[in-house]
Amino acid sequence: MGHHQTVAAAVALHQADIATLAIHADSHLAVTADLAPAINVTSTYKLPEKAGVDNYGSETHVYTRETSPIRSRVEAVLGKIHDGGHAVTYATGLAAMFALLLHLKPRRIVFCAGYHGCHAVLDLYRKKVAPLEEVSITTPLAKDDLVWIENPTNPTGEVYDTRHYADHAHTYGARLVVDATMAPPPLQQPFRQGADFIVHSAAKYLSGHSDVMGGVIITRCCQDAEQLKIHRTVMGSIMGSLESWLLLRSLRTLDVRVMTQSRTTAQLVAWLNLATRGCAHDGLPANVVAKVFHGLLQTLPKGFDVCSTFPHGFGAVFTIQLKSEAHARRLSQQFSLLTAATSFGSYHSTIEWRHGIDPKQLPTTLRVAVGLESIEDLKRDWRRALNAVCTVEIKVSAKL
Ligand SMILES: *Cc1c(COP(=O)(O)O)cnc(C)c1O
Numbered sequence: 001m002g003h004h005q006t007v008a009a010a011v012a013l014h015q016a017d018i019a020t021l022a023i024h025a026d027s028h029l030a031v032t033a034d035l036a037p038a039i040n041v042t043s044t045y046k047l048p049e050k051a052g053v054d055n056y057g058s059e060t061h062v063y064t065r066e067t068s069p070i071r072s073r074v075e076a077v078l079g080k081i082h083d084g085g086h087a088v089t090y091a092t093g094l095a096a097m098f099a100l101l102l103h104l105k106p107r108r109i110v111f112c113a114g115y116h117g118c119h120a121v122l123d124l125y126r127k128k129v130a131p132l133e134e135v136s137i138t139t140p141l142a143k144d145d146l147v148w149i150e151n152p153t154n155p156t157g158e159v160y161d162t163r164h165y166a167d168h169a170h171t172y173g174a175r176l177v178v179d180a181t182m183a184p185p186p187l188q189q190p191f192r193q194g195a196d197f198i199v200h201s202a203a204k205y206l207s208g209h210s211d212v213m214g215g216v217i218i219t220r221c222c223q224d225a226e227q228l229k230i231h232r233t234v235m236g237s238i239m240g241s242l243e244s245w246l247l248l249r250s251l252r253t254l255d256v257r258v259m260t261q262s263r264t265t266a267q268l269v270a271w272l273n274l275a276t277r278g279c280a281h282d283g284l285p286a287n288v289v290a291k292v293f294h295g296l297l298q299t300l301p302k303g304f305d306v307c308s309t310f311p312h313g314f315g316a317v318f319t320i321q322l323k324s325e326a327h328a329r330r331l332s333q334q335f336s337l338l339t340a341a342t343s344f345g346s347y348h349s350t351i352e353w354r355h356g357i358d359p360k361q362l363p364t365t366l367r368v369a370v371g372l373e374s375i376e377d378l379k380r381d382w383r384r385a386l387n388a389v390c391t392v393e394i395k396v397s398a399k400l
Contacts (some may be wrong), residue, residue, distance in 0.1 A: 108139075
C-alpha cells in the first residue's frame with residue numbers, strides 16, 4: 001500500500017465507528033494484495049540479508065513467540081475498537097489476567113468478579129507469587145492497590161457503575177481493571193468511564209463462534225502494552241496463529257453480532273420476566289420461573305449513569321431462577337435450540353446449570369447465553385422447555 005493510500009485510510013478511520021474500525025483498522029498492516037489475511041502459521045522467519053544480530057528493525061518478524069504479522073493485525077483492531085487503546089493478546093482470558101497481576105503487582109485488591117476462574121487465578125497468585133489482600137470497596141485504598149470489576153458480572157448479567165469504581169480507585173491513586181468479557185464494544189467503552197485496563201476472554205463474543213481460546217488486555221498507555229509484550233515473550237503465553245486469524249476474522253462482524261444478541265436478549269428477558277408473576281403468560285406456565293437476573297431488570301444504584309456506560313443496551317447473558325431445584329436440574333435438557341453447554345458469546349444459544357461447576361451459584365438457577373437465533377424461534381423453544389419440565393413431573397407423580 002502506498003503512502004498516499006495509508007494517509008487517506010488513516011483520515012477515513014479518524015472518529016470511525018466500531019463497525020468500521022473492526023473492518024479497516026489493520027489495513028495499513030496488509031503486506032499483500034489479498035483482501036482476506038492469509039492463514040500464516042510459521043514459527044520462524046527468514047531473516048533479511050542485511051540484518052545484523054541487533055538491527056532487525058521494528059517491522060522484522062523473527063520468531064512467533066515474539067511477534068507475528070497476524071498478531072499485529074488482530075492487536076491493531078482490538079486496540080482501535082477500544083477507544084484507540086493498546087491491545088496485547090494471550091493464550092486465554094485467564095492467562096491475560098495472570099499477566100496483568102504480574103505486571104501491576106498490587107498490594108491489595110478489591111475484587112468484584114463473579115467468574116469462578118478469576119478467583120482461582122487470584123488464589124494461585126496469592127499462593128505462589130505474592131500476598132495479595134482482598135479488601136472491600138468501602139476500605140480506603142492506597143497507591144499500589146487495584147480495583148477489579150467484571151462488568152456485566154458473570155453469571156447474572158448484572159452491571160456495575162464503572163465510573164463510581166474508577167473515581168473511588170483514582171481518589172487514592174489506585175487503578176481500575178474492567179473485565180468486559182460479558183459486554184464487548186460496541187456495548188461499552190470502559191476507558192470513557194475511567195478504567196485503566198480492560199481485559200477480555202476472547203473465547204466469548206470477540207471470537208463469537210466457539211472455536212477460539214484467547215485473551216486480551218487493552219491498556220490506555222502504550223508503555224504498559226510494551227512491558228506486557230516483553231513479559232509475554234518470556235512467559236510464552238501467546239495466542240496461537242490460527243486462533244489469531246480466526247479472531248481477526250470474527251472481529252469483522254463483532255458489531256452486528258453483539259448488537260443483535262443484545263437486542264434479542266432484551267426482548268427475551270422482558271418476556272420471561274412476565275412469567276414470574278405467578279400466572280401463565282403467552283404460553284409460559286405459571287409458577288415455574290421465580291426470578292430473572294439481567295442488567296435490564298436490575299435496581300440500579302443512585303447516580304449510576306447507565307445510559308453513558310451501556311449506551312446501546314446490555315449483554316446477552318442472563319440468569320433464570322426457577323421455583324424448584326428439580327425443575328432447574330432438568331430444564332437445560334428440554335430445549336431444541338438451546339444447547340446445554342458451558343461458556344457463552346457464540347452464535348448459538350446455550351444454557352447451563354452452574355451449581356455443578358460453581359457451588360456458589362444457587363441450584364435453582366441456570367445461566368443463559370443468547371445466540372443469533374430469531375426471537376420468535378427462541379420464545380417457542382422456551383415455551384416448549386418450561387412446559388416440558390412441568391409435564392415430566394406430572395408423569396413421575398402419575399407413576400407413583
Ligand atoms: C470466560 C471468562 C474468563 C476466562 O477466560 P478464558 O478465556 O476461559 O480463560 C474471564 N472472565 C470472564 C468474565 C469470563 O466469562
